Amino acid sequence: ILRLLDMKSLLHLRPCCHAFLDMVTQELHDHMEDIVTPFVPKPRAFLDHLPTVDSYIGGSAVIPFFVRDARYLANALEVFVPFLHVLEIGRHITQVQGGQEEDDFGSDDDFDDYLPHRASRSVTRYRTPAGVVILICCRYIDPLATIACAWSSLHVCYANPTFFGHGYPGMTLERRGLIGDGIGEADEVCARMRRMRNRGFDLRVSARAWPEYARLSPCAARRFACHTQPRNFLDD
Secondary structure, three states, X not given: OHHHOOHHHHHHHHHHXXXXXXXXXXXXXXXXXXXXXXXXXXXXXXXHHHHHHOOEEEOHHHHHHHOOOOOOOOOOXXXXXXXXXXXXXXXXXXXHOOOEEEEEHHHOHHHOOHHHHOOEEEEEEEEOOOOEEEEEEEOOOOOHHHHOOOOEHHHOEEEOOOOEEEOOHHHHHOOEEEEOOOOOOHHHHHHHHHHHHHOOOEEEOOHHHOHHHHOOOOOHHHHOOOOXXXXXXXXX
8 A cells, every 4th residue: 555655645654653654664665676676686785885875866766766656767877975985886886786887977078067067076877787877976075965956856856775855845746847057968958858758747947837836926935946046955
């Protein structure tokens, strides 16, 4: 039955009693394992390793963890890691998960402007026997800084077996998202938008594009739906 509930229902159920807390926690862990299984051959070992290196999974692959009826499969699993632990988690991917490094964009001149803009130091692509893992080395100790620089509000999300959260949960659970700065080639940005729309998400430049937000003055910040407002990962 828990597998049929959406995230909001699970979070409402969780504090009712200790038994429900344990049941919901197990369900969320199982769902997280389902999400990473297409990308790593040993999903439980991978998830158990994330908290030990202060790392999170994020990106398109993790959106279905929050929007539980989203059934698409992302192209790759993005892992956000502090620069202090990037070598350690890289060893885990190669030695435990059997991955091989394919590309390292840390020294690519084309990324000199892109990486700092995303609060990142390097982006490394690994191919495991199961799928593709993209390791994003964060510029700062806290990988949430990099996650907060995502190209859309849908992607301001993070998860590991200990912590999970979203910067824009209300809109995301409604399958809505705001576009960020759109950095990158125009064709690439448009392709990203089309991909998310094909997955059932409505992307807009401003929350005013939706009728219920259009009359909020001066903007939709009071509903946590303004892409320019200062945000906290603890906001509702």
